Amino acid sequence: MVECDVLVIGAGPSGCVSAAIVHKSGLKVRVVEKEQFPRFVIGESLLPRCMEALEEADFLEVLKAKGFQEKFGAKFVRGESICDFNFTDQHANGYTWTWQVPRAEFDSTLAQAIQERGIPVDFQTSVTAIDFADDYSLIRTLDRDGREESIKARFIIDSSGYGRVIPKLFHLDRRSDQPQRVTFFSHLTDTQRLDFSEPNRITIVSIREGVWVWMIPFADGRTSVGFVGYPEYFSEYQGTPGEILRQLIESDDYVRRRFGEQTFVMEPRKLEGWSVTTDKFYGKGFVLTGNVTEFLDPMFSSGVTLAVVSGARAAHLAVKSLQGLPVDWEEEYMKPTMRGVDVFRTFVKAWYDGTLPTIFFGTRLEHRFKQQICSVLAGYVWDETNPFVVKREKALTQLAEYIRLQAAAEA
Numbered sequence: 001m002v003e004c005d006v007l008v009i010g011a012g013p014s015g016c017v018s019a020a021i022v023h024k025s026g027l028k029v030r031v032v033e034k035e036q037f038p039r040f041v042i043g044e045s046l047l048p049r050c051m052e053a054l055e056e057a058d059f060l061e062v063l064k065a066k067g068f069q070e071k072f073g074a075k076f077v078r079g080e081s082i083c084d085f086n087f088t089d090q091h092a093n094g095y096t097w098t099w100q101v102p103r104a105e106f107d108s109t110l111a112q113a114i115q116e117r118g119i120p121v122d123f124q125t126s127v128t129a130i131d132f133a134d135d136y137s138l139i140r141t142l143d144r145d146g147r148e149e150s151i152k153a154r155f156i157i158d159s160s161g162y163g164r165v166i167p168k169l170f171h172l173d174r175r176s177d178q179p180q181r182v183t184f185f186s187h188l189t190d191t192q193r194l195d196f197s198e199p200n201r202i203t204i205v206s207i208r209e210g211v212w213v214w215m216i217p218f219a220d221g222r223t224s225v226g227f228v229g230y231p232e233y234f235s236e237y238q239g240t241p242g243e244i245l246r247q248l249i250e251s252d253d254y255v256r257r258r259f260g261e262q263t264f265v266m267e268p269r270k271l272e273g274w275s276v277t278t279d280k281f282y283g284k285g286f287v288l289t290g291n292v293t294e295f296l297d298p299m300f301s302s303g304v305t306l307a308v309v310s311g312a313r314a315a316h317l318a319v320k321s322l323q324g325l326p327v328d329w330e331e332e333y334m335k336p337t338m339r340g341v342d343v344f345r346t347f348v349k350a351w352y353d354g355t356l357p358t359i360f361f362g363t364r365l366e367h368r369f370k371q372q373i374c375s376v377l378a379g380y381v382w383d384e385t386n387p388f389v390v391k392r393e394k395a396l397t398q399l400a401e402y403i404r405l406q407a408a409a410e411a
């Protein structure tokens, strides 16, 4: 039987960051990954805050060597109105840039880096059952040839993303408070990129309240394009995901001008029902990280940042616990993790209920407020000096109301 101190389930960004940090402590860590890498996963636009966790896990050098598209801000477009955020001009004193990445390549880079440090990664191997005992757990796995194996681990970090291994095995899943949304997306050629201003910047196009498009350019000339909205919006479109995505591209002037003539370089896909959560992100002998905790919505690109920040935090606490030191998982893990998720929850709600579009596309957004909002968009959602973190609901509502009144007075 294979034995280790910490078993990490899943070699996505969260799992790789966790594994790297546990390894640095000298403990024996192993990763089990269901797929063969490179594999596709959605989530291609990162936030500057994630660079801190990637740096802590010593991943920045290998990632820089890949030449991924650098991301210095984000642009929001509605009709003729443009709201452009630059991460150099923000409230927080943190990273001012990050990357836009095809995840297959990004995740493979991280997984290869941990293997090169001597961390075993069992690819094409799924966790199928777990028996928790007092001081260790027995984890049963199944590889693609049907071989079963048992692993004995003192602690489990479940970073299985949409696989949700522990919540599913132990019936911990709970419905999220987010309404169900749908996306149609693909990667396209982008040969006219240079005809557009800021051709490499991520652009979010607001089509109408509750419906929007992401355009995420990659360094190799491809761009990821996805329409997101409520299910009824898409019911008027018929056909395969590719046929529907083509009709959606044609339906909007801004998107059609750039992508109307472009070719799909990945089979277009439909995704829905991604919002799910659990009551507790920890238990005796295990912790949940990344998407297994809670994933809200693709708006604001928070997923990978929350995944790597929670992965790093969980790894430090697991090490502390295995060193025999007391850990208050509620105070040290659950609450800080939820604080970050909840800031994004407020912003996601404010986007869909029209509060944020009012702020973004109103006539005058005061510079100081723009800097504070920019820091949230950069992922600095734990910054207690930012009113759009601490008093976010009030700050957003009052600012939107002020902008509405100002517009009415000027009309």
Ligand SMILES: Cc1cc2nc3c(=O)[nH]c(=O)nc-3n(C[C@H](O)[C@H](O)[C@H](O)COP(=O)(O)OP(=O)(O)OC[C@H]3O[C@@H](n4cnc5c(N)ncnc54)[C@H](O)[C@@H]3O)c2cc1C
Residues within 6 Å of the ligand: 009, 010, 011, 012, 013, 014, 015, 032, 033, 034, 035, 041, 042, 043, 044, 045, 046, 047, 125, 126, 127, 128, 159, 160, 161, 162, 163, 164, 165, 183, 271, 274, 289, 290, 291, 292, 295, 297, 298, 300, 301, 302, 303, 304, 305, 307
């Ligand atoms: C439409 C959409 C758009 C998004 N856009 C963005 C974006 O622009 N930016 C962003 O940051 N986030 C985005 N996200 C979120 C992003 O996809 C996730 O938050 C991110 O991938 C989470 O990383 P992770 O490491 O937690 O999990 P994952 O990246 O999902 O990795 C989990 C790994 O666990 C493995 N696994 C699963 N089950 C098992 C098992 N039984 N045994 C072993 N291994 C297993 C999987 O194969 C996988 O490799 C988006 C999400 C959606 C739905």
